[in-house]
Amino acid sequence: MIKPPSPIFTFFGIEGGATCSCLNNGQLLVGSQNGMVQAFGLESKIMEHIVYVDEEERRIQSIEISGNDTFVYIRSYAVLQLRKPEMSKSTWKVIRTIEVDHVGFCNFLILQSQLLFASTDDKRYAKLCWTEIKDESIPTKSNRILDEADVNPMCMLVGEEKENEVLIGMEDGRLAICYGDNGMFECQAKQKLGRDPIFCIASSSKWVAAGCARAPIYLLNRYDLSKQEIPYPPDAAGCSAISFSPNSKQIIAGFWDGSIRVFSRHRLNVLLALTNAHSSTISSIIWLPPEQGEIVIATSSDSTVSLWKLK
16 A cells, blocks of 8 residues: 655644635745734745734635735735835734625635625625725725625635636535626626535636535536536545646645545546545645645644645
């Protein structure tokens, strides 16, 4: 029997557990359940500095980078635009606060010059909102995602960036596909994947993969929106994080039980199962390109971040 690989390195001490991550110039920014954002060096293998600490210890929902600024979404409060100080040990400065409504655990996105987030209107219809990053004088705009009320967005992802495409996973199992044009975003297609909430999405040039609260993982063909199913054991619980390999031939997924699995996109079967990777939910998973060593980075609510070499 082939012995499963072990992580090449593990970061410890993510207070409250890791909730999200983002890459930035050789650093991994990790958000925590207790409201802290820390920067870990992928080469130095140490925690290099603290980016932000929320005094009320609110959950960090997601992190994005745009230019020299870092954007941090504090759940049920706001997206903060932070600017890195000139002195390395100085505190990061909050230069803008964008208040957002409480809509479950959906993340926010940055696409070109716009910041996008989910909200609901006064009739409980989910809507996609966007605001200009560099011009606060331009009012926030919005458009409804679905024609039905009381269906919340669960996750969002930038798809084809050149087409200003935004993919939104909904709690009723639908995938909404939206496009931006002339300063407006409109959802032009909805595809029903299953009955369970969509918790994570990955995108490549030809495929979209979606992980839900229960098996299977859905693989969607971009050209005709036909779908295929990738099974996984029910004891893995739901799929919480998903990504394509750099060549898009494999799909890597993290699960609520802390396991990680690599699947063949072509054969739709499991190639590798890391059942003891972590002890609780995988909150994010990243597969770096070849020029960065094809390292897999997994963050978990068990307060650790693991680095893997799977090829």
